Amino acid sequence: MKISEKYYPLILVAACLFLFFPHLDVLYANIMEARNFNTAREMLEHNNWVLTTMNGEARYEKPPLPTWLVAFSAGIFGITKLWALRLPSALISTVLILFSFSLSRKRMQLSAKQSLYGSFILATSFYILFAGRNGTWDIFAHAFMLGGIYFLFQFFTTESKIYQNAALAGLFIGLSFMSKGPVSHFALLLPFLIAYVAVFKLKTSRSRTVPFILLVSITLVLSSWWALAIYFGDSETATAIADKETTAWANRNMRAFYYYWSFFTQSGIWTIPAFVSLLYPYLKSRCSNLKMYRFSLIWTLAAVVLLSCIPEKKSRYLLPVLIPLALNTSFYIEYLVRAFKVLKDKRETVPVYFNFGIIGLVCFLTPIAGYLVLSSNLDGLYFWYISLSLVLLITGVFIFKYLAKRKIERVFFLVIGFTCAVITFGFPLVRASYTNEDYAQLAPKVQQLLSEEKQLYLFENSSPELIWDLGQRVPVLNTREGLHLPTQTPFYLILEEERQEELKELLDGFNMTLEGCYDGNITTKADRNYKTRRVGCLYLVSKAN
Incomplete structure (x- = not known):
C-alpha cells in the first residue's frame, strides 16, 4: 500500500511516540540530570528563574531555557515524577526529527522517501535515543540549532519571505545558545556553513543586508541577555564559575586528536550503513543527488574535524555529528532500496546481508538471552518480556524473509519497528536489575x-x-x-x-x-x-x- 507523502510527518511523529515517550521514569536520575532537576526544583520552590541555583548555591554553568521547560512540566505534573522532568526532552527530540525531514525534503530537495529514511535513521541513532529520553540539555541546543539552520538555508536560497526567514533563523539560533551556550554553534552551525559555502557558494546581495543584521541582532540579544543578567546580578560568583569552567574545559577529559574517528559507531544499529555512506569514491556514482551528497558529507566531516580540535572529548559530544550523518546515510539506503535487487558484486551485497542479518539474529537471541539473565527477577514483568519476545521473533522472521527477497525497504522499516519494540516493550525490563536490598530513601x-x-x-x-x-x-x-x-x-x-x-x-x-x-x-x-x-x-x- 502506497502512503501519500503528506502523511510522512505524521508517521514520524507516531514513531517518536514509541521511541522517546514510553517509560520515561524507568531509569533513575544520573549525575547530569540531577544537576538540571535540582535547578528546576529550586525555580519552582524558591523562584530562582534567572539567578539559578542548586541547593542554594549559584549554578550558572548552563543557560536556563531547558531548565525553564522542565520546571514548567514539573509544575504541571509534579516535581517528583521523573517522566514529567524528561518529557520536554522527548518533545524537543520530536521537533528535531521533524526539522530533519523538512530540511531534507524542502531545502535540500531530496525525495520524500529519502527524507523519511534519513529522519528515521536519525530518530533511531543511539545517542539521539539516549539524549531524547534523558533530562540533559544537549538535545535542546541541537534541535533549536537545526531549526535555525532550516530557516538560514531558506534565507540563503530564496528571495521570498527574507525578513521572516532571517527573524526565525535568529530566533532558533538564539534559543540554541540559551540551551547550552555556543556548543551547537561550533559543532553544528559552523560545519553547516563550511559545507554550504563549499558546495553552493555564498551569494550576497544588498536586499539581504538589513535582514541579515536583523538575524544577527536577534541572535545576539537572545544569546547575551542572561549572561549580562548574572554578571550584573552576581558578578563575583559568575566570574569565579566562568574561570573554573574555562580551566576544566582545557584540562578535563583530554583525548588525542583521532579520538572521534570512530564517530559513525555512535549511530548504533546504523554503524555499517553510516560507514559505507562516508566512502565518497564508492557512493558518488551511485547516489541520486551528488551535489546534496557532497553537502551532507562535508557537513559531517567538518563537524568531526572541528570537534577533534577541542582538547576535551567525550563520546556524547558527537551527538550533533549524528544529524548530518543521518542525512548522509540516507543516500546509501536510498541507493540500496533502488538497486539492491540487481546487485551482483558480493563486495556490495555482503555488508548489507551482514548488517541486517545481525539485527535479525538479535531478534531471535534476545528472548533467550533475556530469560537466562533476568529469569530470577521477572516477577511482575512477564507481560513485557513475553510481548517483547513475540514482537522480536515475528520481526526477525520477516527481516530474513525480505532479505532473502532483496526487498531492502521493507527490511529497513522492520529495523525501525525493531527499535520501537525494544523501547516500548523492552525498557520496563530494566527494572529487573533493581535488586539492591539496601536501597533506602533519604x-x-x-x-x-x-x-x-x-x-x-x-x-x-x-x-x-x-x-x-x-x-x-x-x-x-x-x-x-x-x-x-x-x-x-x-x-x-x-x-x-x-x-x-x-x-x-x-x-x-x-x-x-x-x-x-x-x-x-x-x-x-x-x-x-x-x-x-x-x-x-x-x-x-x-x-x-
Missing part, C-alpha cells in the same frame, strides 16, 4: 528532621544525585566561601559515605554519632551504574566534652 528522614525543627546540614554540594535524593533544599556547611560550622550543637549532618574519613579530620574536636546510611542506588554494587556518591550518611554532631 527524603523522608530529611522531611522528618526539618518538621521537628532539628538543625540539619549537608556537608557539601558535591553529589548532585544525593542532593536530588534529599527532596528539598538543605543548608550547606562547606561552600565556595569556605567551611562555616554552626554556632549551636547538636546538629545533624549528611555527607557521602565515601567521604566519612575526610569529614572526621575537618570536624576534629566534635563527637560524631552515625545515625545511619541511606543507599540511594536501586542497583547492587556489582552493577556499573552503582554510585558510592549516592550513599548518604546521617550523623549527629555535638561538641566534645
Whole structure:
C-alpha cells in the first residue's frame, strides 16, 4: 500500500511516540540530570528563574531555557515524577526529527522517501535515543540549532519571505545558545556553513543586508541577555564559575586528536550503513543527488574535524555529528532500496546481508538471552518480556524473509519497528536489575528532621544525585566561601559515605554519632551504574566534652 507523502510527518511523529515517550521514569536520575532537576526544583520552590541555583548555591554553568521547560512540566505534573522532568526532552527530540525531514525534503530537495529514511535513521541513532529520553540539555541546543539552520538555508536560497526567514533563523539560533551556550554553534552551525559555502557558494546581495543584521541582532540579544543578567546580578560568583569552567574545559577529559574517528559507531544499529555512506569514491556514482551528497558529507566531516580540535572529548559530544550523518546515510539506503535487487558484486551485497542479518539474529537471541539473565527477577514483568519476545521473533522472521527477497525497504522499516519494540516493550525490563536490598530513601528522614525543627546540614554540594535524593533544599556547611560550622550543637549532618574519613579530620574536636546510611542506588554494587556518591550518611554532631 502506497502512503501519500503528506502523511510522512505524521508517521514520524507516531514513531517518536514509541521511541522517546514510553517509560520515561524507568531509569533513575544520573549525575547530569540531577544537576538540571535540582535547578528546576529550586525555580519552582524558591523562584530562582534567572539567578539559578542548586541547593542554594549559584549554578550558572548552563543557560536556563531547558531548565525553564522542565520546571514548567514539573509544575504541571509534579516535581517528583521523573517522566514529567524528561518529557520536554522527548518533545524537543520530536521537533528535531521533524526539522530533519523538512530540511531534507524542502531545502535540500531530496525525495520524500529519502527524507523519511534519513529522519528515521536519525530518530533511531543511539545517542539521539539516549539524549531524547534523558533530562540533559544537549538535545535542546541541537534541535533549536537545526531549526535555525532550516530557516538560514531558506534565507540563503530564496528571495521570498527574507525578513521572516532571517527573524526565525535568529530566533532558533538564539534559543540554541540559551540551551547550552555556543556548543551547537561550533559543532553544528559552523560545519553547516563550511559545507554550504563549499558546495553552493555564498551569494550576497544588498536586499539581504538589513535582514541579515536583523538575524544577527536577534541572535545576539537572545544569546547575551542572561549572561549580562548574572554578571550584573552576581558578578563575583559568575566570574569565579566562568574561570573554573574555562580551566576544566582545557584540562578535563583530554583525548588525542583521532579520538572521534570512530564517530559513525555512535549511530548504533546504523554503524555499517553510516560507514559505507562516508566512502565518497564508492557512493558518488551511485547516489541520486551528488551535489546534496557532497553537502551532507562535508557537513559531517567538518563537524568531526572541528570537534577533534577541542582538547576535551567525550563520546556524547558527537551527538550533533549524528544529524548530518543521518542525512548522509540516507543516500546509501536510498541507493540500496533502488538497486539492491540487481546487485551482483558480493563486495556490495555482503555488508548489507551482514548488517541486517545481525539485527535479525538479535531478534531471535534476545528472548533467550533475556530469560537466562533476568529469569530470577521477572516477577511482575512477564507481560513485557513475553510481548517483547513475540514482537522480536515475528520481526526477525520477516527481516530474513525480505532479505532473502532483496526487498531492502521493507527490511529497513522492520529495523525501525525493531527499535520501537525494544523501547516500548523492552525498557520496563530494566527494572529487573533493581535488586539492591539496601536501597533506602533519604527524603523522608530529611522531611522528618526539618518538621521537628532539628538543625540539619549537608556537608557539601558535591553529589548532585544525593542532593536530588534529599527532596528539598538543605543548608550547606562547606561552600565556595569556605567551611562555616554552626554556632549551636547538636546538629545533624549528611555527607557521602565515601567521604566519612575526610569529614572526621575537618570536624576534629566534635563527637560524631552515625545515625545511619541511606543507599540511594536501586542497583547492587556489582552493577556499573552503582554510585558510592549516592550513599548518604546521617550523623549527629555535638561538641566534645
